[in-house]
């Protein structure tokens with residue numbers, strides 16, 4: 001290499017620039033020495049004039065989560081890799097207009113009153129039939145046309161010995177999207193000093209109603225918008241999944257994963273067998289994973305549900321929950337028509353979701369764990385996304 005080129009190269013290296021003299025990443029905070037903080041800032045107004053706020057949480061390692069009051073959603077999650085390089089590992093938008101797009105595929109949001117599908121949008125409680133909005137072919141999906149993902153929640157910030165957090169509250173009125181009862185909810189996100197984003201849900205009602213809340217972040221552990229997630233390795237602690245019909249409504253049967261492309265009992269890449277999953281684009285089925293796993297732990301205690309590892313960055317994320325199921329969805333409907341944060345275009349399989357929840361259509365399936373909440377009871381759920389910078 002000519003001497004002048006080699007001098008430019010050494011200068012780049014000395015300045016900490018990466019190959020190709022690109023802008024270097026900001027220096028990572030030294031481990032465990034950042035002061036925890038939580039701040040709230042304006043995040044614009046919805047089209048109908050409601051003020052939306054962003055809440056930024058930073059833990060003692062410098063891990064940073066940004067949540068927004070629209071949809072009680074996770075908008076950014078900045079996590080270090082094994083070399084202490086930081087990347088934002090969740091898909092989303094830079095502004096409120098993005099979140100309000102009619103085709104926002106539930107990025108980062110709190111999903112409900114009932115996440116996932118209810119067959120034909122109908123169910124009965126104590127002999128009374130209820131009819132919900134149908135917004136997914138013949139079925140009701142993720143709370144209907146204006147689910148909790150499209151509501152502006154109130155926010156209260158707090159700090160504990162081991163983390164910082166925000167509690168979002170919202171009351172869904174009796175009759176909301178067809179559901180019975182006034183449902184009062186609290187969704188608390190805590191960013192802990194062991195790099196976990198913990199979500200605790202609570203809800204109470206004044207009439208019996210189904211409730212099944214979940215969190216709908218699309219993760220990409222290599223960094224949002226950096227490519228597809230097909231090389232990520234996944235483990236899911238589930239021997240079976242709920243078998244479904246063509247419209248993704250459970251048949252009531254459980255299918256064993258062993259020997260099938262759905263088996264993630266041992267670490268396997270998402271892309272390894274994804275082409276074996278049936279697809280039918282003409283009928284709106286793009287292929288890929290989109291199913292509810294029946295978790296092996298059914299104790300109601302918080303237990304390990306899944307682990308995902310990105311070999312390129314070494315980032316690892318564990319998912320823990322006390323719910324009986326987890327929907328594994330590989331961003332099959334992303335098709336390059338959405339431009340997200342930092343002008344990144346989100347194509348098929350650019351993110352994966354692990355949504356801890358009760359099984360789909362539980363309200364119509366007598367053999368599934370019940371999702372009915374009655375007056376005097378309190379619905380609770382915990383979901384933990386824990387980040388580990390391993391190799």
Ligand code: GLA
Nearest residue numbers: 105106141290327329333353
């Ligand atoms: C869920 C569903 C998917 C899809 C996405 C949102 O995870 O299971 O079928 O509807 O939400 O696009």
